[in-house]
Amino acid sequence: MIPLILFIIIPSLFLAAIAISKRHGRILSTASALTGLALISFIIASNIMSGSAAVASQSYSYIPVLGIEFTLSVSNASLFLLLMASIILLAASLSGNMGLEKEKLSSLLIVLFQIGAYGLFISGNFFIFFIFWDIGVIAPFFMINILGSANRRVASYKFILYELFSSALLLTAIILVYFYSPGHTLNIYSLASQYSSMPTYIQETIFSLFFIAFMINMPLFPLHTWLPDAHSEASTQGSMVLSGVLTKFGGFGMLLIFITMPIAKSFSSYIAALAVISAFYAAFLMMRQRDIKRIIAHTTIIEMSIIMFSIATMTAIGYEGALYGMLSHGLVVALMFLAAGGIEHMFHERNIGMLSGISKYSRITSYVFLIGIFVMSGLPLTTGFVSDLLIFIGGIKAFGVYGIVPLFSLILLAGFMYLVINLSFFANKHPTRPSDHLPKAAKAGYAILLLSIFIFGILPFIVLNLVNSSVI
């Protein structure tokens, strides 16, 4: 096993390089993402070859007086999410912020976010988890606050307040875990056997704190209100990583607490119900939106609610479905935000009422958007199909017929999206004229994301083999 700390050191070096260099910010950030992807692919390949599935941990001395170590671990779940994050970051840094001048700043922020995301997914104890969680929140804050569009100030403010409220809850939970665990450990994976020795009310408190913290980040109804603003006002790169990677922080955390904490069993059915409500609520909200980025932001809530539902089934196949769902949703939502960014760049318009027949002048973007909708509605041969299949098999296993209910929110999503695309993309009456060209880099971003969507859709076993034995 290669030293996992490379995942933090290499982006940090690139961060320093970008800070020093006057130009080449985008090249350096792309190289950073590419190196990350290479490292992940190497680990995944060697894990599959050797058939090892256990959690691999590496520890360094960090704060000996408190008994806190700098523990880095990769489980199968984290490999999954690292792979997804690397692909999205590669696409985002390659395509850049269309039409935005501040290349250096956006590259700096995306590499900073890369450090946060990598560190979070490979963190082996909650202290490290929390540190990288907040790095992962601060970088997008500036992506919205400095690089965002017209309404960015309110959106970024809302974002930071919600997210830091969530991290305050997380901190409380972590301190409680630290205090009540025998031996004062914070190790995420070895805690699994220790939760049961805590008093029940403490377990319940810890679980609730963790749950609400992750729920804000995912987000679920009723704590989702920051998301549409933040995701729609961020820069293109910002929207891609916010929707694609940041929401998965919460998903990953949910997966961890549901698998490691035995108390989750007593909450799971209520949480599943909440997830279903959340999915439908977001679906109805989505239908009232006219801004194309806000529509995509609402689909994020729907999809993340369904992923939450899948985790709440507490079956092995449900966990797999949730992981695959996160992979699928991350890739597709990044693709759609990139396409929306392309449309905004070309037509200087995001309102679907003002756009019509844009496929005439932006053929590539329109078809990419269409494919994105196919993936979201679960078309076979794409990742969306595999994830929906796993999720709803898990749902039926756990809740019988009711397990299929959230599927209807996906139907609502698909129905509305086809309506949108029909009206503004393909109705060819009075085509809107573009005022700009689509940059070549954006096409490269489309290519990377589409390629990975189809590869993992046609050959799901490449990565599913990983989690066959155990999710974490």
Added chain:
Amino acid sequence: MDVLTAILPLHIALPIIIAISIVFCSLTLLSEDRKIYYAIEVALFGIAAIISFIMLWQNYSGIFLSILQANPFSELIFGSLAFGTMLILLLSVNSRQQKEMRLLMSLVLFGIFMVSFAYSILAIIIGLETVIIATVFMILSNGKKYIEPAMKLFILGAISTGLFVAALALLLPYNPSLSITATLAPGAGKFIIGLSLVLFAAALAIETGAFPFNLWIPDVYYGSPGNITALMAGINKKVAFVAVLEIFVIMFSSYGMYGNSQLISTIFFVLSIFTMFFGNLIALIQKSVKKMLAYSSISQAGYIFIGISAATKMGISGSIFYIIAHMLMIIGAFSIVFWLESNNIRTIEEYGGLKDRNLFAAVTLTILMLSMAGIPPLIGFAGKFILFSSAVYSNDVLLAVIGIINSFISIYYYAKVINQMFQKRLSPKIQIPANIAAVVFICTILVIFIGLYPQILLGPSFLAAAYVI
């Protein structure tokens, strides 16, 4: 090193350095001013800090001059505060009365020395008084319009000293040696000692800016020139905290009155909650950045009390860690405020577009504010983590939760400034003077570095805490 310590014992070296510094300043007071004198003075402060850290490294301890004692606690505190004083001296290079400033700064260093190395209560009171009087004159040396804050500070300092002496008078019959480690003589009345405790609490609450006695802080901080505000928030207040640790933790624990769920712990529990809420809630509605930071430094005092209330080794080391951490953060932040003040930029509104005026200042102020709000991986988070954990350890989950709520509230007003700074405004660039940039840079680098690797300060803090509790 051994040869050197044989010739000149380290504990003697420190008073000698301070004496040299004071004599040097007094002599140059009369002659014509030159830049090199200032540089020598800064170097002397640096040497004092380094000697103190060497003593810490060698685990040096002992009693000397019968009212002072050296142990890792005093060495860590003195080294850090001397370093902070050096930063402030560097910050005030271009102030109006350089020569006087230098001399008064040396007196402040003397005060810090007396308080942090105190073995007798007399040393504490001499040190506290020296620091306050020197600060009053520092404010006055800037011109007539500063008479008001100087007067306020002087009167409050006098009241505090009066209360302190009254408390001391009550204690004297039962502890004639005035040593902070002596036990009480038999026959000490519970009521008398309790009254003395309350008077001590009031005296030190004035100086640390704890809840009911903190109304002077925003006025004086706001009214004084920025570099002296940095001194008051960064050094004076921390000296008072050291006195709190010495009086309440060292002295009263040798009377058997300090411990978890004892009276002192409860007093600090209440003080901590009210101080945090008071500072944070009023900071929310401030328009001036300087006032906002003044209120925020009040609330930060509340966090330090959490550790004292916890009454464990972890809590005390958390308090020591946070005293030093907050010194670094607040000196950095007030340095930027000081510089912008001289460019007539004061309110949050006027901070808008700071990134276009000066990117360095905007980025460093952002980092320092995020650290004060407790965002990892910066120093403020490490400190708060230990403090809140120590509260949970001593079964004060409520205190930890309130602390976390407060750091969440504080994000609201810090984010307001950060939000403003990164807005686009068409504004001319302004240059930051090299000395201020150096101070800000040093603070920011330390905030990031210790935040990334807290062990470097936490280890000494735990070592120091072992000598306190």
